Each structure stands twice: as structure tokens, then as C-alpha cells.
Amino acid sequence: MPETLCILLAFALGAVPAIVLCRLVMLLGVVDAPTEARKTQKAPVPTLGGLGVAAATAIAVAAVTMLAAGPLDNAVLVTFAGAFAALALGLADDTMRVPAVVRLLLMFAIALGVTLMGVRADSLEPWPGIAVALPVLVAVLGSAIWLIIVMNAVNFMDGADGLSMGMAAIAAAGLAASAGFIGAWNIALLAAALSGALAGFLVWNGPGKLFVGDTGALFTGAALGALCLELVRVRPDLLFVPPILLMPFLSDVLLTLIWRTKHGKKITEAHRDHVYQIALKAGLKHWQVSAIHAVWALNAAAIGIIAAIVGGQAPLIVFLVVLAVAIWVHVWIRRVGVRAGFVGANIP
16 A cells, blocks of 8 residues: 555544544543633533544554554554553543642653653754764653653643644644655654544534543653654654644743743643733633644644755754744733733732
């Protein structure tokens, strides 16, 4: 079966089962109640949609692998193992509330396991002809930190209907296309299946009928983060393609944490200081905020794919441009939010 067809099939086989499985998850009766100030829903909403996303992703990958008669490589298996371990952590947090410090330690253990099993960036090539081979310890720890950042970024942005998982679906599709163009078909297969599963989940999440929960946010973040590491392992010269694809997540989360630290706020506390939360406070509806971020994610994905295809100096140059734009937009919106009283040093 042609590789391109396999990728398209993986997306479809992820999307269709996800619609059905997520509907079944809603019957479990586990809900997310608006018990914290940071939560924006007015009534309890079914959660654990991540179970449907994860199951649909696995079904799609297994089906396409059998149809194509091609075995999965070690990186995909390790990525799956790490993603399902993150799912288990998220499930525990959704149902039993794991303390923040314990959750972070378990995330680090999961990330460390993934990187020790070989899914890590062993060398970096930020500019053509400038290659840096990393010591094993640096490669393992640095890659683990990347995984933790991505897992938390996807989770932190999961605060509006269709927002985080919509951007994740687009980023995964961009990663699938980028990997496909360089011939990394195993990465493309899993990324496409994940994108399809998230698209199926959005059928319910977009209207606010089902939440993905920490269960799905951590699964998705772990899968995306690990696939990005594998892309860089295969092609060190594409070092800046993953942060381009994930810029809508990384810029908001990291710049918000920097701002909170600067103003003496605890970064471990739940809050409503993200740019998307400022937009919600300003009166925008969930679908409007999610649509704006989807456009941002689509642009990042398109530019990231082009950078991967062109190669050479393009990834770094594009990354710097996208980063500069992201910082400017973030700072501008935050200043507007501060002046309007939606966010501030003394505003929870």
C-alpha cells in the first residue's frame, strides 16, 4: 500500500472510531464539575474523552500496520508506551486528584523512561554544517525536559471547548506531513492517527459536550512530544520544526509562566492568566477563542511543513520569525488585559 495512502487511512481510521468511542465514554458518568475558579463551564460536563482518543489512535495504527504488512519500529512502540503511561497518570488525576508535586515527579519518571529507551535527540544541527553530538546524559535529560514541557503545555491550554485538542490535532497533522515528506513514515503514521482521533473527539468537545481531561491532555502531549523528539533524532537539521509546530502552545504557556514568576505568583497554582483566558474574560465565546487559535495553529503547521521541506537554514529562520510574532502578540494582548483589569499581579 502506498505510504501516502497509509497516512490518510490512519487519519480516517482514527477519526471514525474516536467519534463512537468518545460517545461511549460519555456514558461512564464521570464528570468535570466547575469547582475551581479557573474552570469556565457553568455545569458538570462528561470527561475522560482521552480514553476514546487513545483507543482510537491505537486502533488506527494497528489496522494500518496490518493492512500494510509492515512492523512498527521501536520508536513508535516506546512512544505508545510513554503516552499510555501519561494517560494512566492523567486518569488518576482526573479521578483521584494527584498532588502537583507527585504529578510532576511521575511525569519526569515517564519522560525519563521514554528517553532512556531511545526516543531522544542525540545530536542537534541548528545550522547547516554545525552539528553537535550530545553526551548521553545531556540528551536523555534534555529530551525528558522537552517532554515534560510539552505535556504540561497541552494540559495547561485545555481550558476552552475545542482549544487545546484542536491545536493538537493541527500540530499532529503538520508533524505527519513533515515526517512524510522526509520519508519518516512510522512517525507520520502515528501522528496522522493521533490527528484523526483528536478530530473525532472534537465532534463532541467543540460543542462542549465532552472534555478530554488530564487523561487525554497528557496522552496527547506525551505522544506529540515524543514524536517530535524522534523527528529530530532522525533529522537533527530539523531541530526547529517541532517548536514551530507547537508554537501556539509553547509561547502562551512559557510566557505566561515567566509573567507569573515576575509578579510573584506561584506557578504551581491553578490560574486564569493565559492569553486565551484573557480573551474569555473579555467576552469572547469559547468557539471564537478556539477558532482564533486554530488559525494560529494552521499557520504554524503550514510554515513548519514548508521549513521541513526546504531544510537548510529555513527551520531556524522561520522559527525566529514565528517566535518574534508570538512574543509580540502575547505581550500586546497581556498589556490590553492588564489595562482592562482582566489580569494583573493582584488578580486571581
